[in-house]
Amino acid sequence: MAEAGFELPLLLFAGFRSLIDRLHEELALVGHPDVRPAYGFAMQAIGVGGATASDLGRRLGISKQAAGKTVDRLEALGYASRVDDAGDARRKVVRLTPRGIDALERSAEIFDRLREEWAGLLGVERLRELEGDLRVVVPSDGFRLDVAGWFGG
Amino acid sequence: MAEAGFELPLLLFAGFRSLIDRLHEELALVGHPDVRPAYGFAMQAIGVGGATASDLGRRLGISKQAAGKTVDRLEALGYASRVDDAGDARRKVVRLTPRGIDALERSAEIFDRLREEWAGLLGVERLRELEGDLRVVVPSDGFRLDVAGWFGG
DNA sequence: CTACGATCGACAACGTGGTTGACCAAACAG
């Protein structure tokens, strides 16, 4: 007999949440206690190359205004800074500060470590299968990262 | 070489999100266009037996005040109603209306159908493994359903 | 039976991640 269908989303969310929660626990221990999940995604989207608020909005699937507000918070926390664009007086390029870069690098390390933990529990092959299976069932056309707004409304 | 660790949470979230999005698309088609993800979780937590706002808060891992506000919205949409408790004048029991029950039943059907879809893509055995593996790596001690607030702050 | 503490539900103020709409300034295309 089949499992109840409603468990599947719960398991996926629980997995996602536990990884993100672990990430932020560890991040707090290495000097980034005030990074919130939303900031992490935003910094990832800004990347080392920087981005404008409009870019960021497009990458995250949110409005440029919402992206701008996120940048405000990132800036207030010292993770990013706006610099005027030399070639276009309208644009203000958001760049990650060294602190922002550090948070990004630490996050990558921690995620790798977490993945190894899962590999230890499941076996490397099994984890690879899990990832592969998810890639199959997940729509390939990218997806929006506006978690809070998506869920809430 | 190992996959990048940061893909894992993204895949899990994408899976979760695609299931929830599909659910609400289908739900909209069968007469429940205004159910939001948060409402679905809340109704699930209320259940056919009903619950008080405080109960709901505990089940969802949110404050009783937040639970009360969710009940307000559920009530405004006709999915739930508050009834005075005969034996305790403080308590107001939240009960799902027939419309609320319908939404819950439809959701269960849709989730089952969605799971079958995944089974078709992956194979029944592989899907069962995926679920089993997730159960292994996910902390067993339950988890909070305050998605929006968790992500945001 | 009375007094105290815990609980329920509500109100208020606030924080955070989103939304639209409006607007100006700068860039671009004709």
Next chain:
DNA sequence: CTGTTTGGTCAACCACGTTGTCGATCGTAG
């Protein structure tokens, strides 16, 4: 030169959370 895009910001608003406070009720200990 003019009309249209585009980028950034301001303002108002909404949804989902938070904490703090409060009166009313319940349960229990004295």
